[in-house]
Amino acid sequence: MYKTYPSKILLAGEYTILMGSGALAIPFRSRGMSWKWAKDLKDKSLLDLLNYLKNENSLKDHFRLQMFEEELHAGWYLQSNIPQGYGLGSSGAVCAAVYDRYRSEEDKTPEEVHQIFKSMEAFFHGRSSGIDPMVSYYNSAVQITSDRLLILNDFQMSLPSKLNMVLLDSGIRRNTRELVGGFKAQLDSKEYEQTLKIIAETNQLLIKSLLEGNRELISESWMEISRMSIEAFSDMIPQNVLAFWKQGLLEESFYCKLCGAGGGGYFLVHCLDRAKMQDVCAKYQLTLIDLD
Known part of the structure; x- marks a missing residue:
């Protein structure tokens, strides 16, 4: 073996x-x-x-x-x-x-x-x-x-179940090299760079809250990253996923974020209301995958 x-x-x-x-x-x-x-x-x-x-x-x-x-x-x-x-x-x-x-x-x-x-x-x-x-x-x-x-080594690996964290399957494969290349090209914009700095600061809050197990701060920072990602990473979010993404923010029932480069593949979802999330998922014919 x-x-x-x-x-x-x-x-x-x-x-x-x-x-x-x-x-x-x-x-x-x-x-x-x-x-x-x-x-x-x-x-x-x-x-x-x-x-x-x-x-x-x-x-x-x-x-x-x-x-x-x-x-x-x-x-x-x-x-x-x-x-x-x-x-x-x-x-x-x-x-x-x-x-x-x-x-x-x-x-x-x-x-x-x-x-x-x-x-x-x-x-x-x-x-x-x-x-x-x-x-x-x-x-x-x-x-x-x-x-x-x-x-x-001591980080608690039961996080996904504690956070009601799931993967959303877009059903689309993507090319990471092309996405990273497109991202690098946008860095020439000072406005875009400033937006990313704000996202980076919020990421630091999310990391801190995950390491400390602060559930309230996890939800707050995850929601903020989800909201800012629609603007900063719009090219990395397929249309069917974007509609799902926006409805979660509107209803404050689940929050999506990229899982790696985006553009397709899986997206990571922090769920506050599983029943609502499943209803929206069915509406857009998307698939959820539990991490446990």
Whole structure:
């Protein structure tokens, strides 16, 4: 039985993490990937990653690349039930699994591992915070602040049930690289940058309230992020999800936020009135997924 590398849920920090702001993510252990072997199978995506590692001077010395190549040609691959393009960190889990199996060094600090993961995951997204593979590699909650990284082994993983937190399935796959590129282009606007600074400050409040278990402040800050996201991240919210999103704010019965890059895939919902949320969900023919 091989080790499983879990997916992740980004509780706070969507996009603002790329500006150096804080973020908090937890493992989502019902979705993950593990190494498997099958005769005559060659995983093209892993072969592409191998070629990237070979040609990236900042990375190649950290891996046993000959072993990686030989095992890929021998039929080793990653079996996964993490949906791609859905915001659960499928590429992060790939990075964690590859690094864990083929790293050439031991005893690296979490900060050093984080830098490796940022460079690795850039292969998939063009730019990466590195938080997704950190969550998967350490199988633990991870907090990133403006100047440090924390592995939160004692963080309570029962948060989703306590907060009535669910995933909303948009039914649409998205391309993270394109979304991140579009976000970076908008940073040329001073007005947009100022809006993001306000969102980043509210994210910090949400992180603080989550770590302290302050339910009232969690709801308040989540609602504010939900409201501001409609303006700041409108391109990342599909129309069917946007209608659902706005009704939750109007009725103050549930609050939506991005789950990763947005644009499709899953969205994260903090529910105050489950019956109302389910009625609205049925109205827009969307699907809810419990995190427990």
